[in-house]
Amino acid sequence: MSSVAHAEGHDHKPEGFLDRWLFTTNHKDIGTLYLVFSLTMFIIGGAMAMVIRAELFMPGMQLVDPAFFNQMTTMHALIMVFGAVMPAFVGLANWMIPMMVGAPDMALPRMNNWSFWILPFAFTMLLSTLFMDGGAPAAGWTLYPPLVLQGGNSFAFAIFAVHLLGISSIMGAINIIATILNMRAPGMNLLNMPLFVWTWLITAFLLIAVMPVLAGGVTMLLTDKFFGTSFFNAAGGGDPVMYQHIFWFFGHPEVYIMILPAFGVVSEILPTFSRKPLFGYTSMVYASASIAFLSFIVWSHHMFTVGMPLGGELFFMYATMVIAVPTGVKIFNWVATMWKGAMTFETPMLFAVGFVIMFTIGGFSGLMLAIAPADFQYHDTYFVVAHFHYVLVTGAVYAIMAGVYYWLPKWTGHMYDERLGKIHFWWSTIAVNVLFFPQHFLGLAGMPRRIPDYSVQFAEFNMISSIGGFAFGLAQIFFVYIVWKTVKGGKPAEARAWEGAKGLEWTVPSPAPHHTFETPPEIKPDMIAHPSNAH
Amino acid sequence: MKNLKMMAALGLLLASTGAWAEYGLNMTPGVTEFSQIAYGLHMKILWICVAIGVLVFGVMIYSMIAHRKSKGAQPAQFSHSTTAEIVWTIIPILILVYMAYPATKALITMEAPRDKADLIVKVTGFQWRWRYDYLNEDVSFISSLDAESNRVRQLKSGEDPSQVKDYLLNVDHPLVLPVGKQVKFLLTADDVIHSWWVPALGWKRDAIPGFVNEAWTKIEKPGIYRGQCAELCGRDHGFMPIVIKAVTPEEFEAWVAEQKKSAVAGRVQPIADQS
Ligand SMILES: [Cu+2]
Ligand SMILES: [Cu+2]
Numbered sequence: 014m015s016s017v018a019h020a021e022g023h024d025h026k027p028e029g030f031l032d033r034w035l036f037t038t039n040h041k042d043i044g045t046l047y048l049v050f051s052l053t054m055f056i057i058g059g060a061m062a063m064v065i066r067a068e069l070f071m072p073g074m075q076l077v078d079p080a081f082f083n084q085m086t087t088m089h090a091l092i093m094v095f096g097a098v099m100p101a102f103v104g105l106a107n108w109m110i111p112m113m114v115g116a117p118d119m120a121l122p123r124m125n126n127w128s129f130w131i132l133p134f135a136f137t138m139l140l141s142t143l144f145m146d147g148g149a150p151a152a153g154w155t156l157y158p159p160l161v162l163q164g165g166n167s168f169a170f171a172i173f174a175v176h177l178l179g180i181s182s183i184m185g186a187i188n189i190i191a192t193i194l195n196m197r198a199p200g201m202n203l204l205n206m207p208l209f210v211w212t213w214l215i216t217a218f219l220l221i222a223v224m225p226v227l228a229g230g231v232t233m234l235l236t237d238k239f240f241g242t243s244f245f246n247a248a249g250g251g252d253p254v255m256y257q258h259i260f261w262f263f264g265h266p267e268v269y270i271m272i273l274p275a276f277g278v279v280s281e282i283l284p285t286f287s288r289k290p291l292f293g294y295t296s297m298v299y300a301s302a303s304i305a306f307l308s309f310i311v312w313s314h315h316m317f318t319v320g321m322p323l324g325g326e327l328f329f330m331y332a333t334m335v336i337a338v339p340t341g342v343k344i345f346n347w348v349a350t351m352w353k354g355a356m357t358f359e360t361p362m363l364f365a366v367g368f369v370i371m372f373t374i375g376g377f378s379g380l381m382l383a384i385a386p387a388d389f390q391y392h393d394t395y396f397v398v399a400h401f402h403y404v405l406v407t408g409a410v411y412a413i414m415a416g417v418y419y420w421l422p423k424w425t426g427h428m429y430d431e432r433l434g435k436i437h438f439w440w441s442t443i444a445v446n447v448l449f450f451p452q453h454f455l456g457l458a459g460m461p462r463r464i465p466d467y468s469v470q471f472a473e474f475n476m477i478s479s480i481g482g483f484a485f486g487l488a489q490i491f492f493v494y495i496v497w498k499t500v501k502g503g504k505p506a507e508a509r510a511w512e513g514a515k516g517l518e519w520t521v522p523s524p525a526p527h528h529t530f531e532t533p534p535e536i537k538p539d540m541i542a543h544p545s546n547a548h
Numbered sequence: 549m550k551n552l553k554m555m556a557a558l559g560l561l562l563a564s565t566g567a568w569a570e571y572g573l574n575m576t577p578g579v580t581e582f583s584q585i586a587y588g589l590h591m592k593i594l595w596i597c598v599a600i601g602v603l604v605f606g607v608m609i610y611s612m613i614a615h616r617k618s619k620g621a622q623p624a625q626f627s628h629s630t631t632a633e634i635v636w637t638i639i640p641i642l643i644l645v646y647m648a649y650p651a652t653k654a655l656i657t658m659e660a661p662r663d664k665a666d667l668i669v670k671v672t673g674f675q676w677r678w679r680y681d682y683l684n685e686d687v688s689f690i691s692s693l694d695a696e697s698n699r700v701r702q703l704k705s706g707e708d709p710s711q712v713k714d715y716l717l718n719v720d721h722p723l724v725l726p727v728g729k730q731v732k733f734l735l736t737a738d739d740v741i742h743s744w745w746v747p748a749l750g751w752k753r754d755a756i757p758g759f760v761n762e763a764w765t766k767i768e769k770p771g772i773y774r775g776q777c778a779e780l781c782g783r784d785h786g787f788m789p790i791v792i793k794a795v796t797p798e799e800f801e802a803w804v805a806e807q808k809k810s811a812v813a814g815r816v817q818p819i820a821d822q823s
Contacts, residue, residue: 288623352615373605
């Protein structure tokens with residue numbers, strides 16, 4: 014199609030709106046679609062969190078019926094996990110992976126279009142259950158039977174939505190693997206790839222391995238509910254605990270699906286703003302791979318209280334604790350990357366450093382939760398809620414924000430407003446700690462999770478937490494404004510938007526032309542993101 | 549500068565946590581061997597994490613202060629050190645082993661097979677109450693949220709929960725248990741999965757329809773111990789508390805005798821009639 018060399022300002026963007034966005038096969042446009050979709054879901058899921066925090070603002074039931082409260086906690090989680098965090102990382106992958114490995118586009122562009130356009134339909138279906146008879150699923154995002162089977166017929170819509178999300182994720186993962194393995198420019202061998210590409214390659218394999226398991230699990234729920242099977246019904250010879258094994262065999266790798274790409278983003282940003290090569294590139298790759306492997310053999314740490322034999326408890330406790338080793342290697346490597354650098358603290362760096370500190374706090378509480386005899390106390394309390402919000406909000410979401418600020422100049426051709434970005438970081442960081450840190454105390458003091466009302470002894474910390482929640486929510490509206498402002502205008506960005514930035518994506522102009530690397534670039538040593546490894 | 553301010557704020561926070569101790573900041577040691585084991589492990593691992601955190605964040609914060617471009621720092625170019633990487637793989641492994649040893653011992657203690665129970669209580673969870681059967685005593689009853697909490701917790705009741713004694717943590721019929729006796733619980737459920745949790749005993753255990761889970765306790769001190777259902781079990785999951793009244797064995801005998809006397813009145817109705 015384009016053997017003709019590109020003239021400046023003429024880069025074959027389709028003209029019509031539908032042609033440009035609905036029928037697009039361009040990795041950059043699809044990346045944008047993913048990111049905009051993710052931001053929309055982040056706001057919707059955030060609004061649900063606001064409902065939750067408003068009801069929990071003080072003891073007593075003031076706003077919503079407990080049944081609706083349960084729909085909110087369930088939908089908040091489903092939307093944030095499948096609608097906000099995962100699509101955001103796929104969006105980053107779409108935008109950046111082809112540019113980072115010197116490919117003209119994703120390997121399977123039409124499938125790329127399809128895997129995105131499934132999402133709006135899936136979430137329309139999932140969200141529409143809120144307005145149906147029986148309401149949205151209300152058994153928690155884990156959808157444990159028998160409780161989840163007590164819902165109305167709207168349950169079928171939720172299950173089909175999950176199926177669609179799984180199809181979308183698997184297609185996205187296939188595309189990413191095919192791109193990375195087949196489309197690298199000559200000279201971009203596997204151990205020259207940026208870490209973001211590596212962590213996504215591993216994540217894609219995790220997705221292909223576990224999304225079918227989830228699909229199988231929820232299909233069994235569907236047949237139990239509508240076709241009279243008894244997979245999980247003890248009265249019919251089934252086993253409700255089997256569902257938990259199936260779910261968490263998906264669910265634990267799922268948490269690494271949400272955090273490995275975050276590790277990748279942070280591993281790109283810290284070297285740039287430290288002006289120093291990433292420390293221990295090879296061990297970062299091996300650590301990611303071992304985390305991925307271990308993630309398959311720890312699932313029952315979510316089930317210590319279902320009644321397991323001693324041997325099972327010991328195995329899952331040890332396996333979970335072992336994950337601390339490769340995770341520790343990563344954290345130490347990041348610190349060593351910063352050590353003796355020449356650091357500046359632009360917004361992406363602030364979010365990346367915030368990620369390292371607060372993700373580590375979430376890692377500590379994760380280690381505590383791994384200790385089975387103590388987990389008999391922690392399990393299903395607000396301590397767990399605090400733990401996974403530290404790793405998912407100040408972990409995954411912070412890495413996404415860091416990545417957005419980092420690559421926004423490349424996407425839009427404009428520098429974002431640095432002052433506003435810094436305000437956004439400090440505002441979010443103070444608010445998020447006011448929001449989640451007291452939840453550790455609530456859990457240890459005995460407050461179970463997923464309750465709409467609580468004993469008055471928990472009143473103070475819940476109020477503090479809610480105030481932090483509202484402030485954090487507001488900060489993200491501010492974030493939307495910053496992004497919008499950057500899209501509309503701002504200081505023109507150079508090709509290499511950051512002084513210390515290395516890697517192929519910074520060799521193309523900002524904004525990146527609609528088509529990049531139609532002929533493979535010649536990889537020179539200074540184009541490699543982490544040249545440390547080039548022995 | 550910002551980092552210094554942040555550190556000062558963090559210091560203040562840590563200092564003030566001591567003062568907050570009475571307001572339910574931490575796990576409590578509880579009143580059983582198991583709860584003390586859980587508490588001891590919790591504190592031990594918490595302090596190890598705090599120590600590692602202080603070390604790692606300390607190095608990071610120092611680096612962020614000292615190695616800034618604005619201070620004229622020249623970036624070093626080192627990118628790996630096999631020695632360093634081996635050291636920070638081995639040391640965490642040693643720390644983990646140090647943690648795993650007491651954790652393993654604790655698990656073995658908690659899961660050790662016990663032959664003789666002084667009392668067996670069957671606990672059945674159902675939406676949204678608990679039913680207790682004293683298996684060898686022919687005493688059973690259903691324990692529900694107390695009427696006052698139940699009135700106040702209704703949506704837009706307009707009443708002030710702080711005026712209710714033990715709001716949401718009170719029941720009509722507490723589970724009466726003797727102190728100093730081995731009590732064996734058999735836990736199950738009638739409809740969906742629940743989880744029976746009294747923090748002072750040191751564990752929670754799921755009550756699963758079609759399964760019978762086993763758990764043990766020996767309460768050391770008389771008193772009232774409160775807990776809640778810990779597994780999301782539907783609309784009123786937040787409103788099925790648990791209250792244990794731990795009494796001396798003599799008082800317990802008297803209580804059982806009294807229950808048997810009023811057995812006809814106290815006899816539990818079939819669950820179907822209750823909901
Ligand atoms: Cu897990
Ligand atoms: Cu329950």
